[in-house]
Amino acid sequence: MxxxxxxxxxxxxxxxxxxxxxxxxxxxxxxxxxxxxxxxxxxxxxxxxxxxxGTFKIVSDISFNDYLDYFIKNYMEVNLKESTVRNKLFLIEKHIRPVLKNYKLREISPAIINEIINNKVKEGYKKKYISSIFTYIKLIFRYSVFPSEFLKKNPAEHLKMPKIEDVSNTEKSITMDNLNKLTKLWKNTKFNIIYTVGLHTGMRLGEIIALEWDNIDLNKGIITVNKNAVTLGSEVKLSSPKTQSSIRTINIGKTLILELKKWRVEQIEQKFKRGKFYIQSNFVCTYSDGRWIKPNSIKSNGTALKKKYGIKFNFHMLRHTHATMLIENGANMKDVQERLGHYKYSTTMDTYAHVTKKMSDETIEIFEKAINQN
Known part of the structure; x- marks a missing residue:
């Protein structure tokens, strides 16, 4: 020896x-x-x-900070879409790098990672957001083992998400009373068509902002979703939709068709009125001078409506409200999945389980009432 x-x-x-x-x-x-x-x-x-x-891997002495830069360059920028990289970078720079930057990569233990996640729970972040942080921490350390070979073991491998009480799905929909108030308020804003399309289709905000008139067949009553508007820093760009299943056609009813026709006429009138000062484009969602409306403007307006009128509201609630109304009125769950562009059927089922539970309760009440009358 x-x-x-x-x-x-x-x-x-x-x-x-x-x-x-x-x-x-x-x-x-x-x-x-x-x-x-x-x-x-x-x-x-x-x-x-x-x-x-047959081999021996010497654990690297690299700092977490340097390794994170390596991960961003060699994994994220190679494998992810530009918009996804921007979104994940925000999460990394806000929640992961600041708390781990002073460690060597090999010094980070399961207990340290667990404490990060527990702190996010204490800080009041929502379950879904904490899950995103946790998932990305696990990916960062998994990549450090293979294929990077900076570590021999992944310190996050056996960690599990803590139990978190989250906002119930019933609170993600808008009550009929508040919906009636909101639709009246929208009529007086420059964003009326965006809110109206959102309520009547369940489309994501980025999908609506990306719509061009070529995507809408007013005669057949069909909207084709094939683009998404994403915010990259101070810029907004068009990209492919969130997933392959997000590329879809959506049937629309007479109410929305009429609203779109009215808006199309108003756009054309503004073009003639402003002449050379009108900004030419084929976008559906524009200001009166033709400028393209950006997603952040809608988010700011939603916040203002919430603050001014005390109504709990954000744009994504329109998507939940649309789906909830469909299901409660007997729509097939598979059809709802395709309409929303969910990748998995289970996503739709899990998200709207509270609706089907309510319908089941109402069904048994109908049976009880019927049988007790005999």
Whole structure:
């Protein structure tokens, strides 16, 4: 056994032959053990790893900060869409880098990661958002093991999300009373057509903002969804939809067709009225001077409506409200999934389970009433 004592320092060390690299001899040397027994234990550990795997990976001394830059460049920028990279970077720079930047990558333990997630719960973030942070932390560390080989083990591998009480799905829909108030308020804003399309189709905000008149067949009553407007820093760009299943056609009713026709006429009138000062485009969602309406403008307007009139509201609630109204009135769940552009049927079922539960309760009440009359 190649274990010896450093006569000058008084500590123990060992030298171990590792598998050859490119035909050249390679040795692993570890020093600084206070006792011979400690050196022997570490020697056996390294030797066993070599015998079992045929290799030995020396844990990197890279800082988490440097590794994170490596991960962004070699994984995110290579494998993800530009819009996704921007969204994930916001999450990383806000919630992950600040708390881990002063650690070496190898120093980060399961307990440290667990504390980060628990703190997010205490700070009051929603379950879905915390889950996104947790999922990305796990991905970052999984990549550090394979294929990057900076670590031998993933410290986040066996961690689980804490139990979090989240906002119920019933609170994500708008009550009929508030909906009636909101529709009256929208009529007096420059964003009326956007809110109206959202309520009548369940489309995502980015999908509506990206609509061009070529995507709408007013004669057949069909909207084709094939683009998404995404915010990248201070810019808004068109990209492909969220998933392949988000590319879809949506049937629309007479009420929305009439609203779209009226809006189309108003757009054309504004073009003639403003002449060369009108900004030409084929977008459906524009201001009176032809400028393209951006997603952040709608979010700001929704916040203002909520603050001014005390109505709990954000644009995404229109999507939930649309789906809830469909299901409560007997729409097939598979049809709702396709209309919303959900990738998985289970997503639709999980999101609107509270609606089907309510319908089941009402169904049994009808039966009880019927049988008790006989």
């Amino acid at each position: 190649h274990i010896k004592k450093d006569q000058i320092r008084g500590t123990w060390y060992f030298v171990l032959d590792a598998p050859r690299e490119n035909g050249k001899r390679k040795q692993i040397r570890r020093t600084g053990f206070k006792t011979k027994r400690a050196a022997e234990q570490k020697y056996r550990q390294f030797k066993q790893e070599i015998e079992e795997s």
